[in-house]
Amino acid sequence: MSIRRHLLAAFAAVALSSVSAHAVTLRYANQGDLKSLDPYTLNETTANAHLGHVYDGLTTRGKDLKVGPGLAERWEILDGAKKWRFHLRKNVKFHNGEAFTADDVIFSADRVRAAGSNFQTRVPKDAKFTKVDDYTVEVELSSPNPIMIAQWDTWYIISKKWAEANGSAAPTPASATTPSHISLNANGTGPFKIESHQPGVKTVFKANPAWWDKKEHNLDEIIFTPIPNAATRVAALLSGEVDVIEPVPVQDMARVNASDKAQVLAGPELRTIFLGYDQSRDELLESNVKGKNPFKDVRVRQAFNMAVDKETIKTRVMRGLSTPSALMIAPDLFAHSADFTSPKFDPEGAKKLLADAGYPNGFEVGMDCPNDRYVNDAQICQAVVGMLARIGVKVNLNAQPKAQYFAKVLKPGGYKTSFYLLGWTPGTFDSHNVLNDLHGCRAEGSPRGESNLGGYCDAKVDELTAKILVEADEAKRNAMIKEAYTITTKAFAYVPLHQQALAWGVAKNVKITQRADNSVLLYWAVKK
Amino acid sequence: MLAFIIRRIAQSLFVMVAVALIAFLMFRFVGDPVNQMVGIDTPQEEVARLRESLGLNDPAIVQFGRFVWDVLHFNFGVSYQFRLPVTQLLAERAPATLELALTAAIFALIVGVIMGVYCALNRDSWLARVFQAVSLVGVSLPTFLIGILLIYLFAVILGWLPSNGRGQVVKIGEWWTTGFFTASGLKALILPAITLGLFQMTLIMRLVRAEMMEVMRTDYIKFAKARGLRTRSIHFGHALKNTLIPVITIAGLQLGSIIAFAIITETVFNWPGMGILFLKAVQNVDIPIMAAYLMLIGFLFVIINLAVDLAYGLVDPRLRVAMRA
Numbered sequence: 001m002s003i004r005r006h007l008l009a010a011f012a013a014v015a016l017s018s019v020s021a022h023a024v025t026l027r028y029a030n031q032g033d034l035k036s037l038d039p040y041t042l043n044e045t046t047a048n049a050h051l052g053h054v055y056d057g058l059t060t061r062g063k064d065l066k067v068g069p070g071l072a073e074r075w076e077i078l079d080g081a082k083k084w085r086f087h088l089r090k091n092v093k094f095h096n097g098e099a100f101t102a103d104d105v106i107f108s109a110d111r112v113r114a115a116g117s118n119f120q121t122r123v124p125k126d127a128k129f130t131k132v133d134d135y136t137v138e139v140e141l142s143s144p145n146p147i148m149i150a151q152w153d154t155w156y157i158i159s160k161k162w163a164e165a166n167g168s169a170a171p172t173p174a175s176a177t178t179p180s181h182i183s184l185n186a187n188g189t190g191p192f193k194i195e196s197h198q199p200g201v202k203t204v205f206k207a208n209p210a211w212w213d214k215k216e217h218n219l220d221e222i223i224f225t226p227i228p229n230a231a232t233r234v235a236a237l238l239s240g241e242v243d244v245i246e247p248v249p250v251q252d253m254a255r256v257n258a259s260d261k262a263q264v265l266a267g268p269e270l271r272t273i274f275l276g277y278d279q280s281r282d283e284l285l286e287s288n289v290k291g292k293n294p295f296k297d298v299r300v301r302q303a304f305n306m307a308v309d310k311e312t313i314k315t316r317v318m319r320g321l322s323t324p325s326a327l328m329i330a331p332d333l334f335a336h337s338a339d340f341t342s343p344k345f346d347p348e349g350a351k352k353l354l355a356d357a358g359y360p361n362g363f364e365v366g367m368d369c370p371n372d373r374y375v376n377d378a379q380i381c382q383a384v385v386g387m388l389a390r391i392g393v394k395v396n397l398n399a400q401p402k403a404q405y406f407a408k409v410l411k412p413g414g415y416k417t418s419f420y421l422l423g424w425t426p427g428t429f430d431s432h433n434v435l436n437d438l439h440g441c442r443a444e445g446s447p448r449g450e451s452n453l454g455g456y457c458d459a460k461v462d463e464l465t466a467k468i469l470v471e472a473d474e475a476k477r478n479a480m481i482k483e484a485y486t487i488t489t490k491a492f493a494y495v496p497l498h499q500q501a502l503a504w505g506v507a508k509n510v511k512i513t514q515r516a517d518n519s520v521l522l523y524w525a526v527k528k
Numbered sequence: 529m530l531a532f533i534i535r536r537i538a539q540s541l542f543v544m545v546a547v548a549l550i551a552f553l554m555f556r557f558v559g560d561p562v563n564q565m566v567g568i569d570t571p572q573e574e575v576a577r578l579r580e581s582l583g584l585n586d587p588a589i590v591q592f593g594r595f596v597w598d599v600l601h602f603n604f605g606v607s608y609q610f611r612l613p614v615t616q617l618l619a620e621r622a623p624a625t626l627e628l629a630l631t632a633a634i635f636a637l638i639v640g641v642i643m644g645v646y647c648a649l650n651r652d653s654w655l656a657r658v659f660q661a662v663s664l665v666g667v668s669l670p671t672f673l674i675g676i677l678l679i680y681l682f683a684v685i686l687g688w689l690p691s692n693g694r695g696q697v698v699k700i701g702e703w704w705t706t707g708f709f710t711a712s713g714l715k716a717l718i719l720p721a722i723t724l725g726l727f728q729m730t731l732i733m734r735l736v737r738a739e740m741m742e743v744m745r746t747d748y749i750k751f752a753k754a755r756g757l758r759t760r761s762i763h764f765g766h767a768l769k770n771t772l773i774p775v776i777t778i779a780g781l782q783l784g785s786i787i788a789f790a791i792i793t794e795t796v797f798n799w800p801g802m803g804i805l806f807l808k809a810v811q812n813v814d815i816p817i818m819a820a821y822l823m824l825i826g827f828l829f830v831i832i833n834l835a836v837d838l839a840y841g842l843v844d845p846r847l848r849v850a851m852r853a
Contacts, residue, residue, distance in 0.1 A: 035609050172611055179612045199610045201800040227798045231676055235691045239683040403559025403813045411572045447571045
């Protein structure tokens, strides 16, 4: 009896679901999952982009990554960037109908900085939030911070009432033993609502007709499916079962473009891929040079910069889909990028520099490289091995999965690397992050230079970095950034290689905007 | 008999503990889960706090003890990636894997038996040769390649069948979801089931063919022919029946490996089952999922083998003597 009832219910469900067939549905597949719906659980581009459909920040970033007003209509910077006043948008409603007010902003500011949040650095620790009235919030800082709001577009505002009523007042910690309501449900102010979410299988978004901003899409529904296998993902696009995929593997791009159903949307990404070397230890961990560290000699670092042919990597390894870079930051993110050029590719000159430094026959060094993290990462490393062999440096390549790679080379693993490949996108889209995290002197008990795996250190750069953080005048600030980069490039702190290219597969009947930070934002998608 | 059963169960328990230990030791070499859970620019003090809260700083033996203790309480922990209980994740994915495995097994059994019988009876016909050639492909080509070839032919070029996913599923009861009742669900099942079942189908076909040819030579078949029975009744009433006993044993044993090896098929077809969950867990060093999945598959094999052993004991009188001893 009960089985029959279930079956009847099942057939009824199928019959009902085929009624609403005329809605515009966009199907999107990504290699990664949407894991938790709690917007403070994992700070990762893909997750942030997904949740950006559902939640809004106080600010937004437009198609060109320019900061614009979001839930905050406008703001004033007072007292030399020590005090900020935000005027909140009125008549904004959360998906459950509650009105958005200053209480929600203050609640979100506390929650995002609480233990267990992966976004603690979004809002400075010392920032004091005060509610002036329901639609005005003031933030006071102990020191000026002109780039405080740089990442606020992905600091999503959560409803205080809703979170508290559903036991989600604290961020969902990694060690939670029971799932929290907010990791499976969402209640934002954004252009889409979450209709259903099965982690790792499928998430359905429905358009929010009551969204406060002007709608630029014509979608009724977005169905997101993670498809980790690249061949399957491409096949799904070519057979027309999905409309948008990210990423398209480099070797499949020509085939996608040759099909009549879809095309590749490619563009430069903000992530810079670079090589780094250990210049802090007195003896390298993996080298035949004993008793000294060749990378402490600037001539050796210069030789490495001259021996690596970025153009060949672009044409041979990246199939044209990279932008060779002279700096550790993408040109879009720094106004004076054009003033810097890479050292000329010159293996003979490099050899001579090595001989001057006391290595006429080169030396041997171990290299760590991830093989599943960046576009063609292991192949880039192999190309570098060949190029360095020409100047007599024998590189013993250890290409490994990212899980092992990061465990070895990052701080918790004790920076156990002599020579490595890494990629970096400044989370703030600003040079301060690059200078502080990749070029800052490492110091016990300070987060500065934590990702500076090679241990480059220059007191003058640190001094400039500290000034850059608090300088509110843009021209002065850019001049100081330029000065810092001049020092670091003269010292050959790294070997910047390129900005890799984004590659999205898009069906021909879909128009979509590609933002350079690789956020797939379908609220700008139009499907014919 | 009872002593035999108890002994077998004790052995099975030992196997399970060994699986747990090996699984656990292996996990110490797959990498650091914490780096997969945070962004690269996450402050290190937060990373350290996370590591502490997950108990990763404790000595290995303490971690193993805690793991076994939790497993005994049927608690497989919380997935690092999804922050959901592993038991819930596996339970949600189990119907997809089981339906796929079952369909693949039935496909393998039916098609394999038909092709095997045909090959045995018409040994020299050209169709039998074609079947033999197909079976060679089934044995020698790796599963993922067959899957991708099928996708390109039937999904991309012809556009008849979907390339990935389960199609529309229907919920039955609290836990079960099925694709059996919708057209898109059934269509989605065809390619992965063929891919997954092809190897078993080949195996069964070759087994049936060999067994059947063996049986056809036995005396009672000759006598049956001499008695003037109709060919059809000799072939299917007498010969095939006797062929099927080993075939069913093998098919039963293979069901376990179909479920376990669904990993590859599920990945190629993006089938939302337990296998793809496991594979993604390996990439993300999601130890709780890996541990639970390995324990589950170990348990499955132990149960199937235990059942087969016990069934043999019931069927074969010689074993029954050994059991008493």
